[in-house]
Amino acid sequence: MTFPARASPSRAGRLRLRRSLDVALRGADLLEQKLHILQVRHALLLDAEQTCAGRWHEQVAAAETWLLRALVLGGEQALAAAAEGTGAAEITVDETSTMGVRHPSGASCSIPDRDPTAAAPRNTALAQAEAAYREAVQVAAEYAAARAAARLVGAELLRVRHRVRALRRHWIPRLEEALARVGLALEQSDHEDAIRRRWAAQRAGARGSTRE
Known part of the structure; x- marks a missing residue:
């Protein structure tokens, strides 16, 4: 958002400033509503x-x-033999919008079953480890998605907060100050015009009396 050029002390300039101020105030209100929604959502995501x-x-x-x-x-050889029958996991990430x-x-997470031609784990502990790591991969995918969601919404939250702060602390006060300055200049100009008109009327009256 760019601040308008210094407004001339005219009624048209004052009207432009009022419109800019109205837009800025409405924008700040809307951004604060968005900020509140993002804050609630971000807290849930965290x-x-x-x-x-x-x-x-x-x-x-x-x-x-x-x-x-x-x-x-079983040693490392049993672990290597058990690993030969496993396949790569496939992760699917669902998306939404806030x-x-x-x-x-x-x-x-989709993890293929062990290849039926591959050797089975040589001991119960290996079978339990395989099942536990399958679950760990699923949980890791969910954790990564939750972490990414919190980071993305958090980044937008910061951007909106900065924009609201810029509007409330800088943009709107500058517009209000410029509007007040133009208003004072117009009042001064109107006052001077009124004085000039009175002087002109008095001079015209004085010339009329002299002629009589």
Whole structure:
């Protein structure tokens, strides 16, 4: 938003300033409404992110516990053999929009079943570790989506807050000051015009009396 050129002390200039001020006030009101909605949504997204983060840390810890047990029981060779039967996970991210900001609304994870021709895990701990890591991948996808959503909405929240602050603290006061300055100049001009008209009327009356 650019501040208009210094308004001339005219009624047209005053009208332009009033319109600019009205637009700025309406814009600030709308932005504050948007700001409130974003603040509420951002708080919910931060809570969701924190919840997902807790679940992810817990699931990773459980998976690592099973993995250590499996390594103790079967060694790294058993782990390498079990890994040969697994496939790559596919992550699908759903999106939504909050006040024009597109962000993830959730994520789902698809992990293919173990290849039937591959060797099964050599011990129960390896099977448990595989199941735990499958769950950890799903939770990680949900955590990543929640974190991204909170960051995107949070960034828009900061931008809107800065715009509201700029309007309320700088733009609107400058318009109000310029409007007041033009108003005073017009009052002064009207007062001077009234004095000149009185003087002109008095001089015209004086000339008329002299002629008589």
